[in-house]
Amino acid sequence: MTERSNGKRPTLEDVARRAEVSKSTVSRVINGEPRVRAVVAERIRQAVDELGYVPNQAARSLVTRRNNAVAVVVTEPQNRLFVDPYFDCHLRGIRQELVQQGAQPVLLFIEEPDDYLRVGNFLGGGHVDGALLFSLRTDDPLPAMVEHMGMPAVFGGRPAVGPDHRSHGFTYVDADNRGGAREAVRHLVSLGRRRIGTITGPLNQASAIDRLDGYRDVLLDTPSRLIAEGDFTLQGGADAMAALLDRCPDLDAVFVASDLMASGALRVLRERGRSVPEDVSVVGFDDLAPIAEATEPPLTTVHQNIEDMGRLMARLLFKRTSDELASRDGSHPLSSVVTPTRLVVRKSA
Numbered sequence: 001m002t003e004r005s006n007g008k009r010p011t012l013e014d015v016a017r018r019a020e021v022s023k024s025t026v027s028r029v030i031n032g033e034p035r036v037r038a039v040v041a042e043r044i045r046q047a048v049d050e051l052g053y054v055p056n057q058a059a060r061s062l063v064t065r066r067n068n069a070v071a072v073v074v075t076e077p078q079n080r081l082f083v084d085p086y087f088d089c090h091l092r093g094i095r096q097e098l099v100q101q102g103a104q105p106v107l108l109f110i111e112e113p114d115d116y117l118r119v120g121n122f123l124g125g126g127h128v129d130g131a132l133l134f135s136l137r138t139d140d141p142l143p144a145m146v147e148h149m150g151m152p153a154v155f156g157g158r159p160a161v162g163p164d165h166r167s168h169g170f171t172y173v174d175a176d177n178r179g180g181a182r183e184a185v186r187h188l189v190s191l192g193r194r195r196i197g198t199i200t201g202p203l204n205q206a207s208a209i210d211r212l213d214g215y216r217d218v219l220l221d222t223p224s225r226l227i228a229e230g231d232f233t234l235q236g237g238a239d240a241m242a243a244l245l246d247r248c249p250d251l252d253a254v255f256v257a258s259d260l261m262a263s264g265a266l267r268v269l270r271e272r273g274r275s276v277p278e279d280v281s282v283v284g285f286d287d288l289a290p291i292a293e294a295t296e297p298p299l300t301t302v303h304q305n306i307e308d309m310g311r312l313m314a315r316l317l318f319k320r321t322s323d324e325l326a327s328r329d330g331s332h333p334l335s336s337v338v339t340p341t342r343l344v345v346r347k348s349a
Contacts, residue, residue: 010051018047071131075110085288093310138204154317160206172336175304180341181214184283193253197226199240201257211257237261241268259284259291281349297347
């Protein structure tokens with residue numbers, strides 16, 4: 001049962017008096033610092049409950065230098081979030097972890113070059129405690145921007161920075177894109193397919209580069225006519241499939257670098273009178289249930305746990321921001337994580 005004297009809001013001093021400790025000890029417990037004996041911490045928490053004390057968030061932010069807000073930066077048009085289930089899964093995982101940590105996501109979009117200045121000013125303005133960034137392109141300025149600011153950041157996908165597409169020292173969560181692509185193409189080879197094409201994602205993104213490399217690991221010396229670049233959209237997959245069929249009419253299999261593009265590819269194959277999998281086997285990448293289980297036929301695809309990857313991104317960010325040394329100078333990046341993939345065989349291949 002809470003108590004309030006004279007109808008006034010309980011203060012930190014009231015809690016300290018009730019618990020018979022100093023104000024600084026109360027502050028440490030409220031701010032989650034571990035250097036307080038368990039019995040004392042429990043006494044303080046009991047006093048907080050009895051008095052109905054609510055910390056002043058503005059004052060607390062000045063002490064802890066925390067806003068309990070995290071920027072989620074997406075370098076994609078806003079409308080893609082409403083048509084691509086990948087982003088819904090990713091953001092759902094991020095939000096679930098942020099809610100558990102008591103933090104609020106702040107969603108920022110970069111669609112035009114001028115947006116970098118706007119987003120950079122916001123990130124540097126002290127409004128958020130860290131940033132989660134994904135869907136970056138090759139040589140995107142965002143990694144260098146957050147590094148220059150000293151802002152804790154975790155990337156969704158390996159950031160391909162520099163001419164050699166290395167990730168340098170940035171912390172990221174990614175799937176085994178190359179290994180998953182290898183497994184997909186090996187499966188097509190095991191089915192006896194001999195003219196196997198691929199529809200890549202945009203080749204200014206690390207995930208698309210890695211999936212193409214996995215395809216090439218299995219099919220050495222692949223002629224360029226069997227490779228068509230898409231853009232991770234349904235229409236992009238349809239256009240790339242049409243281009244492949246025009247260049248290689250006797251194509252008998254295709255590895256597509258996303259389920260959404262694979263859905264577009266299946267549509268074109270139907271329109272061209274090609275039966276799947278009898279004439280052309282199709283394998284996608286993502287294992288997004290709203291797509292893979294709804295296509296006709298159901299899509300064989302590479303599974304990656306997108307929602308868990310979002311949760312892991314947020315978890316890594318909080319691990320970094322809660323590290324006292326990292327919060328001082330940002331010089332202790334955490335190890336990046338590459339999650340496993342697996343092939344899910346359905347009827348398309």
